[in-house]
Amino acid sequence: MKLPPGVTPGDFAEAIKQFEEAVGEQWVYTSDDDVALYRDAYSPFLGEPDEIVASAAVAPDGVEQVQSVVRIANRYKIPIYPISTGRNLGYGGSAPVLSGSVVLDLKRMNRILEVNERNAYALVEPGVSYFDLYRHIQEKGLKLWLDVPDPGWGSLVGNSLDHGAGYTPLPFRDHFESHCGMEVVLANGELLRTGMGAVPKAQTWQQFKYGLGPYVDGLFSQSNFGVVTKMGFWLMPQPEAYRVATVWVPKYNDIIPFVDIMARLMNSGTINCHIWIESPAYNGPPDGEREALLAKPDGGSPEEWDRYAQDRKIKFWGCPFSFYGLSKVIDAQWEHVKEQFSAIPGAVFEEGESFRFPLTPEQTERVGERSKLGIPSLGVFSLGARSAVNPTPNNGHLWLAAVIPMTGEAVLEAQKVFTKAFREWGVSPSVGLPQSYHWRTFVLLYGFPITDDIETNKKNRATFDRMLRLAADHGWGEYRTHTAFMDTAVSAYSFNDHALLRFHEKLKDAVDPNGILSAGRYGIWPRELRKAKT
């Protein structure tokens, strides 16, 4: 067992004993086998001594038990690390940032406290998964949708607090934006409710976000200032219809007018769907000529890439647009979208699937793009799993997710910067494609597999770290990152000698003076550990 830093074996043993008294002996895990279950399933340090591991785990079943655990942790200065369902795969999973922390496993707190159909919201505990709430809504026959990430077995609370996102319209697919009200156990064990929840007889906790005074909810996301024990979420009323259609444009530089038109349509509300700009030119089957172009010092000129696409009779860029709502309105939206994109010579429009709701169980079964309809799925595990087309499975992945402006010029620049760096670093070049989950920006995603080979993992970690720094040099910060890279990712946000991080540290010292909560999460370390690091 790896003890928390600075904690004596005697204090640790006493804390464990008191945890057992607080939550029940069977819900405190200290054996090597049990604690190993909290390892990060997708650790980039797989098989290496540097892997971050917990010392123990405690699994309370209610708010009062969480308060007791926090108070005990304060008494003995035990670092604890709350997780919800522990399925934040690719971003640290159920493992802490600081080795030796005690994981505070909230999975048993899995109550769906309220689902209100008339005002379209839910109030849930951290252990409730997207599957849980989806099944509840289906069983009750409610005409509500929830937005789901991939995979769908994560926690609504945990995903939201890590700024996760899904695929239906905004604000629902931005899971933090769509939350409304939270309950938090502070580091001293005190219970706090945000927004209208601070009113003792609150009638609108899940309807009005701000309450009165400073809006503090954001302080509890991507942070370590409290343990969120309840959270409200706005749900989407079931639409009448859904339709998807794709716009294709032929040339490399068409991305510039394409994104301009798309952004205008998004900002004016005609398009409100998850965006993933595709490129058959960059993402087709293996092709030596593509690799040769990417290997050139300039990564291939626009003219060379246009010739490449023309020779293969493929379009350079395309994007499927999903529409949700009244059937007649959707038809009008799509007509308007076509009119606007027709300004790009050679634009082609491809009709896709359409549905009217509710779906029958048989129709639901056959939906391929489930997450676009708010149906949770585990299909995303096919990325990386063994299959007929992937004989060499990996052990998970890391995602680099740089936030870039929503312009075609920014997309081309970011792709060039990273591709050039790959060439210089001796890494096989790949081209990231822009997606949009949140308002008004793209994220450019690059995936790194976790393999069985330690040397390959070391090389991928080094590349990942260099990419974070390279992105920062160009003004592109991450929206979220794996626990192993939080310090590096946060260091990009360095304006005025890291004024933002220093402010976070001041808050940390004030609300958690013993530094017991999630030490190191998103670069926020308690005072004593900051001293030790320097």
Place this chain on the structure above:
Amino acid sequence: MMRARNATLSALAFILLGAGIASGQNSSWTLFSSRSEQALAPKIQRGKEVFQNLCSGCHGPDIKNASPGIGATMPGTDALAAKYKGTKPALLEERKDLTPQVIKIFVRNGVSVMPRFRKTELSDGDLEALSAYLTRDNKP
């Protein structure tokens, strides 16, 4: 969060919606079972529920005529089909060679992109029930 669009992987169903017949209602043990098998029935039924809740999203059977997209795929079933190439069933529910020890190893350690399951997600008792369900047709 990342997902592939228009993936060509085969499309499959939630077992929750369509797999009721294969085991719990199997007449071989509900109608003609021995006393010891009858004693196992509740545990097997619980194991089936566990499988439906935790496993079937990846290890369920194919469905025909799914629309494009990876949401309807079954990565676990596809992985086992690719691994065994027809020498063993790709569906865990059709296997007759699994043992409780093997099931525990995979559940508690994970494999490839399948993560391990903690005891707060799957208790030792439910793991036993799952094993009872997945080994229900094994020959003694």
